Amino acid sequence: MNEGNLVQKFIWIAERGILLLIAIATIFATVVEIIRIIEVQTVNLSDLFLLFIYAEVLGMVATFYANNRIPVTLPLIIAMTALTRMIILQSKDLNAINIIYEATGILILAIAAYIMTLKDKISLKKILLREKIEDSDN
Numbered sequence: 001m002n003e004g005n006l007v008q009k010f011i012w013i014a015e016r017g018i019l020l021l022i023a024i025a026t027i028f029a030t031v032v033e034i035i036r037i038i039e040v041q042t043v044n045l046s047d048l049f050l051l052f053i054y055a056e057v058l059g060m061v062a063t064f065y066a067n068n069r070i071p072v073t074l075p076l077i078i079a080m081t082a083l084t085r086m087i088i089l090q091s092k093d094l095n096a097i098n099i100i101y102e103a104t105g106i107l108i109l110a111i112a113a114y115i116m117t118l119k120d121k122i123s124l125k126k127i128l129l130r131e132k133i134e135d136s137d138n
Contacts, residue, residue: 023061030054049085076113
């Protein structure tokens, strides 16, 4: 086995180990949050956003294990949800300009997610066109 393959194998194992740790930590954080919600017997909108973030992180890890890649849109959606949660948590104490900055950040992330979705659609069209051309050549 050459040295390049050994390094690649180590990185592959480390990557999966880190993702497993992220999944375990996310599940633990979710359980802790649910226990807290049960103890205080109140569910706030910010709690729901936090649980949604945890669900998205788990979905991102599952997507990586299924496809060996993470779509760029998933972290963007998580970031938008986190910014939204931050606005909800701090909206009473924040300057109006800070809320505008955070909302602008959400808008920029949403535009980036939309552009990435278009890129995926264009790439898919190219693949389908290439397959169609190859089929017609055969």
